[in-house]
Amino acid sequence: MLALILAPMLLLGAQQLWRAGGTQPLLPGLDPDQVARLELQRGEARVLLARGPDGGWIIPSAADAPADPARIATALDRLEDLRGRPVAAGAAADAREPLTIRLSGADGQLLGEADFWTTEAQARPGGERLTIAKPPALPLWPSAWSRLEAPRVPADRIAAVEELTPDGPKLLPPDATVEVARMLADLTAKDFVAGADVNWGGARLLRVKLTDGATIDLQQVPDGDGRYHLRLTSDTLDSVRAARRYAFRVAEPLP
Structure with missing residues (x-):
């Protein structure tokens, strides 16, 4: 009986020694x-x-x-x-x-x-x-x-989108608002980088206005590999403001 119990253990030990043989x-x-x-x-x-x-x-x-x-x-x-x-x-x-x-x-x-x-x-x-x-x-x-997640911005919360220009905010047409809403709804943290490592010079700037009066500012620049870095920040939404430290990658330019 003891031999029957020990046999599988001895076989396993022998297999492990065989696998490790000649290795370090x-x-x-x-x-x-x-x-x-x-x-x-x-x-x-x-x-x-x-x-x-x-x-x-x-x-x-x-x-x-x-x-x-x-x-x-x-x-x-x-x-x-x-x-x-x-x-x-x-x-x-x-x-x-x-x-x-x-x-x-x-x-x-x-x-x-x-x-x-x-x-x-x-x-x-x-x-x-x-x-x-x-x-x-x-x-x-x-x-x-990482287990970082991108901020979630439901499309039905977006009321309007403005472009921030030297001459002041410029309201974008409804189709552009839909495009921005889709981009934010699909945003993921895949391939994110530290925002401080990105040169934001010449970034395109948009302001997203939500139905409850909150706002989200967007910055976007090319990443040099055919996609774009996108950074989000907000003075009123803590979850978005915390994400300002990161640059998320998206496939398309802002409208």
Whole structure:
């Protein structure tokens, strides 16, 4: 009876040893619970995740946007368990610029650092270059790590839209108001960036008037990649005013 009970456990242990055979950990000794700061960088692209004063995760590189703790925990657990096989001697090296990750503790102590290529990784400094079967997902855009939501502006609350010009407000026609209402109703936080990182010079300026008398000001500039950055603020709506720190991406220009 004891043998029947132990057999599956022994088989599982043997399978795990077989899978790990010939592999080594990328970041030996990494404890995810000790990580208080996670930095990802490739060239000028950079995402910084850190524990805030209340212990929750934020994105300092994106105006302290709220981060998704579950997504970060999954990435850290994956890094803790990540193993690989040494790259064969004489194998051609991946010449592309790597994605570098740095893990630090609450006291700033470096807990781990590594470079990632498509199927290879190397701990820094001086670690052996390893072939990784399933590299972890480490995206370099803030919205992939965030639970930020764009302000919700129901279309039926919009009464009128004005363009803010040097000569004063100019009322836009009804079809333009409908277009703005649709854009705001469909607004998401996907691909958002920190508003302070955007050059708002020459921005198109609109003022949205709501049926209850509240107003929302819009600024929009091209993002350089065929879409547009849109920033919202309001003197009367707290939820919109808080979103002023972020620039949301939209596909179309304001009318």
